[in-house]
Amino acid sequence: MTSKQITRAGGFGAAHRHAGRRPPVWLLLAVFVFMLLPVDFAGLGAPVAFAQDASSSQGAEQVVHGPPPSLSAADYPQIAGINARVFVWLAAQLHLWFAAFVLAVPIFVFIIEAIGMKTRDERYDSMAYEFIKISITAYSLTAILGGLLAFSLIIFYPHVFGYLSGIFKETMFFYALLFFAESALLYIYYYGWYWLQGGFKKWVHLTLGLLLNAVGTTLMFLANSWVTFMMSPAGVDPAGVFAGDAWAAMHNFLWNPINLHRFVANIAYGGSIVGAYAAFKFLSATREQEKAHYDWMGYTANFIAISALLPLPFAGYYLAAEIYAYSQQMGITLMGGIFAWLFIIQAVLIGTLFLSANYYLWCGMGRSDGAHRYNKYVKYLAIVIIGAFLVWFTPHTLVLTNEELKALGGPYHKYLGPLGIMPAKNTAVNIMILFTALSFLIYRRANRIATVSWVSAGNAVQAALFTAGILNILFLGIYHGYFTNTVYKVAASIPQVLTTLIIIAVSISLDTVMYRGAKEVAPLRWGRVPDRAQYALFMLAVAFTWLMGLMGYIRSGIRQHWHVTDVFRDNSPDAFTPTLGYAANVVSVGTILFMAMVIFVFWLSQVSTRKSEAVGYWKA
Amino acid sequence: MRTYVVPFFVALIACAALFLALDLGVMNLMGLTLFFNP
Amino acid sequence: MKILLKVTVFSLLTIGFFAGFSNYGIPEIKPAPPPTEEKLDLGSMTMERFIALGDKIFNGKGTCTLCHNAVGGRAPMLDTVVAVAPERMADPRYKGDADTVETYLYESMIKPSAYVVAGFGKAGSSDTESPMPDASAGSIALSEAELTAVIAYLQDIGGADVTVEIPSDAVAEEPTAQAEEAAPAGAPPAPLASPDAIMAKLACVACHKVAGQGGELGPDLSSIGASRDREYLRRAILDPAADVAEGFPPGIMPPNYGDQLYATELEMLVDYLAKSK
Numbered sequence: 001m002t003s004k005q006i007t008r009a010g011g012f013g014a015a016h017r018h019a020g021r022r023p024p025v026w027l028l029l030a031v032f033v034f035m036l037l038p039v040d041f042a043g044l045g046a047p048v049a050f051a052q053d054a055s056s057s058q059g060a061e062q063v064v065h066g067p068p069p070s071l072s073a074a075d076y077p078q079i080a081g082i083n084a085r086v087f088v089w090l091a092a093q094l095h096l097w098f099a100a101f102v103l104a105v106p107i108f109v110f111i112i113e114a115i116g117m118k119t120r121d122e123r124y125d126s127m128a129y130e131f132i133k134i135s136i137t138a139y140s141l142t143a144i145l146g147g148l149l150a151f152s153l154i155i156f157y158p159h160v161f162g163y164l165s166g167i168f169k170e171t172m173f174f175y176a177l178l179f180f181a182e183s184a185l186l187y188i189y190y191y192g193w194y195w196l197q198g199g200f201k202k203w204v205h206l207t208l209g210l211l212l213n214a215v216g217t218t219l220m221f222l223a224n225s226w227v228t229f230m231m232s233p234a235g236v237d238p239a240g241v242f243a244g245d246a247w248a249a250m251h252n253f254l255w256n257p258i259n260l261h262r263f264v265a266n267i268a269y270g271g272s273i274v275g276a277y278a279a280f281k282f283l284s285a286t287r288e289q290e291k292a293h294y295d296w297m298g299y300t301a302n303f304i305a306i307s308a309l310l311p312l313p314f315a316g317y318y319l320a321a322e323i324y325a326y327s328q329q330m331g332i333t334l335m336g337g338i339f340a341w342l343f344i345i346q347a348v349l350i351g352t353l354f355l356s357a358n359y360y361l362w363c364g365m366g367r368s369d370g371a372h373r374y375n376k377y378v379k380y381l382a383i384v385i386i387g388a389f390l391v392w393f394t395p396h397t398l399v400l401t402n403e404e405l406k407a408l409g410g411p412y413h414k415y416l417g418p419l420g421i422m423p424a425k426n427t428a429v430n431i432m433i434l435f436t437a438l439s440f441l442i443y444r445r446a447n448r449i450a451t452v453s454w455v456s457a458g459n460a461v462q463a464a465l466f467t468a469g470i471l472n473i474l475f476l477g478i479y480h481g482y483f484t485n486t487v488y489k490v491a492a493s494i495p496q497v498l499t500t501l502i503i504i505a506v507s508i509s510l511d512t513v514m515y516r517g518a519k520e521v522a523p524l525r526w527g528r529v530p531d532r533a534q535y536a537l538f539m540l541a542v543a544f545t546w547l548m549g550l551m552g553y554i555r556s557g558i559r560q561h562w563h564v565t566d567v568f569r570d571n572s573p574d575a576f577t578p579t580l581g582y583a584a585n586v587v588s589v590g591t592i593l594f595m596a597m598v599i600f601v602f603w604l605s606q607v608s609t610r611k612s613e614a615v616g617y618w619k620a
Numbered sequence: 621m622r623t624y625v626v627p628f629f630v631a632l633i634a635c636a637a638l639f640l641a642l643d644l645g646v647m648n649l650m651g652l653t654l655f656f657n658p
Numbered sequence: 659m660k661i662l663l664k665v666t667v668f669s670l671l672t673i674g675f676f677a678g679f680s681n682y683g684i685p686e687i688k689p690a691p692p693p694t695e696e697k698l699d700l701g702s703m704t705m706e707r708f709i710a711l712g713d714k715i716f717n718g719k720g721t722c723t724l725c726h727n728a729v730g731g732r733a734p735m736l737d738t739v740v741a742v743a744p745e746r747m748a749d750p751r752y753k754g755d756a757d758t759v760e761t762y763l764y765e766s767m768i769k770p771s772a773y774v775v776a777g778f779g780k781a782g783s784s785d786t787e788s789p790m791p792d793a794s795a796g797s798i799a800l801s802e803a804e805l806t807a808v809i810a811y812l813q814d815i816g817g818a819d820v821t822v823e824i825p826s827d828a829v830a831e832e833p834t835a836q837a838e839e840a841a842p843a844g845a846p847p848a849p850l851a852s853p854d855a856i857m858a859k860l861a862c863v864a865c866h867k868v869a870g871q872g873g874e875l876g877p878d879l880s881s882i883g884a885s886r887d888r889e890y891l892r893r894a895i896l897d898p899a900a901d902v903a904e905g906f907p908p909g910i911m912p913p914n915y916g917d918q919l920y921a922t923e924l925e926m927l928v929d930y931l932a933k934s935k
Contacts, residue, residue: 238795238796280661280662280665283661283664283665284661325780327791328725328732328780328789328790328791329721329724329725329791329797332724332725332732333724337724338687338689338690341684341685341687344684345676345679345680345684348676348679349676456623456624456627457623457624457627459624460623460624460625460626460627460628460631461627461628461631463628463631464627464628464629464630464631464632464634464635465631465635467632467635468632468635468636468638468639469635469639471636472636472639472640472642472643476643480656483656484656485656485777487652488652488656491647491650491652492647494646494650495639495642495643495646495647498642498646499639499642502642535668538665538668538669538672539668539672542669542672542673543672543676546672546673546676560689560692560797561692561693562797565797566795566796566797570692571692575692576689576691576692577689577690578689579686579687579688579689580680580684580686580687581680581681581686583680584676584677584680584681585677585680585681587677588673588674588676588677591673592670592673595669599662599666
């Protein structure tokens, strides 16, 4: 969907060209580095400095904080009628949903603005502005929920908060201060959008966007360290005594896996929420121009969501692998113990995501009449993706402890059981990802005919690449999965992943080259898409939200009856690990609350443009 | 047809070799062989 | 507005589907509640009960079966560990300093990396590092007595002799020592007033059914008065080895109840049992 296509499709307006002076790159780099330094110091450098201070002035191991207190049920303040644990749970989850959104939006707004600057197509700039506008109101809700979370932790879990803040006081302090930078940058970026236009000013504006992302990412990394410390503590001795090395506590086992996973997942999530916005506006639109605009926006959002969704299973796998490396017990409880069924629910959700995203692409093919020739392939894509989803969804043995095994009875199905182990899952997800990429490739070709001389050969190479790749993925999955041992089984997943990524990279590059100067078969008409495609976008947003809520439950629940694993025991009245049904219900309530707030946010962005004629109200 | 079939098989063999090399390389990097060797 | 309604209903249906699936589409598994500190009454425990305690810990608090089970290949099976322990200690790869099966088992629980069975080591450590945590620390935190109970259990299932001693309950010992000291200083404790109080003190229902409720390790006493006379009952309490009921194992019932009862309490108990018909 290049700007050429949009123009030819009879879309709105013509691209205007700005003859702006481009400033020297070195100047920009200098400005960038200069402005990043305080951020760097504030975010990451300081804890090390402080740690060094503590140890150098006091010499050897010094008790700076801890050990954590041994609590009883009476030490947890209660408010009549409020379930403390559910309250903190919902506050945390709502905050995370909004935070993920407001962190993700600047990332793709930055990219879209950059694309607009490169192509000099103003439509990208307008769309980027519209995205950032949505996130402004969301930003204040994020802050409100953050405040609610902090208050509820202090009120209901004062000792936990006291212990954690004793360790993380420097990072929490900087976290709070960094919000000045975040707010300043966000507001200037948004309010100054039409002021900082053209030439040098546009570069300044883009740089502000970059800084906004840098600060936002730093904020997330800081908060991630507190949460991962609770799961995999470091920098404290087995009794929980903290000797002052804040960096060691931050840099615990799960910090970087969560950083990576959340960074990528946020982008995918942000894309899906914006997609829901676009879908809603599309359905409400009355004019052709509006429909075209929001169709394009929805497509872009879906594209962002899928692009980030593709590498996500690998980030998740890396996270799980690190959990296993930290504590085999925790890892086994996660995937082979009481939380195992949770991952089946996760499989259903991810399957929903892939199916919705693909369905949207297939519906989108109808934008061009030229797509008819590819319609016949869609059913095969659907069959493979659904098949892969079913494999992914099949459970295996549950390695249950205690009475749970007796309660469940027999452990697995004679024929489908083998589909439940990890190699089968890895194979299935790689196939799902590959075929989603294939859907995208077909979509790209829908309205074009390649004009290069080597079209046939090019297609042959593509087909061979996919065939060889799929065979390789199956080989790695089946042979190593069922005929070798655990070490080989796990190791084989790496070349599997790499195969998928190589296929995607090579085929897209090849396709781009092959379709250079391609003829258009029929114009791509933005706006010509059935309403059910918009519902696929809603499905995407709702499923994503629910999935995030479920994963949030796992992240916290895997600690079971510990505030800080193996260090600080949870003795509150609600220390029990709830059943999956209970957790699903809380997540559902949270999702409904979040959707209601999000609809409020969307509505607000509309209301600000409305005007009422107050006839006879004002003095003449 | 010939413009398709020949390139297809040539590319298939090439890609198969490529992926085999990838598998071997990555497994070796992890200290393992491609085929199970306890 | 109509769009908003349609979208809301669609979203609620989607959420409902996920919630419904999570509640009804998968088995309801209730995770075990957080472990509570259990008071072990070691003073009056027999070896059978101690082994049973070890079994309970092995399958419960110790979380041993999470990895030591037939399914995953994550940890070696322990049903034959007593038999292979000597060869493991003789193995050049053995890094610990145990010399008996008992001490080897103890060491394996608190220093698992002393010997890692081939193929079960942490990835990349060439079987030098064990993924098993120290069972006496962290979230498992088994006490000395609990560790010993697990050793007893492992020896028992391996078919070997149980060589451990039931640890003396330091807590149980103190009160009796104090009672001995207190007794000459002050008045002896008053005798218990009812058969129920006596049976509660001696924990009879742990092994016997009384009035229809209780354990099955020993004979059902609910209507014992109908088939046994007072003389038999008195003897059964004071000297359990004298008449062992048919079908029940000998040596289980503690032989020292006579030291724990006043004469009046004994008679009250015998009277109650004789009247239970």
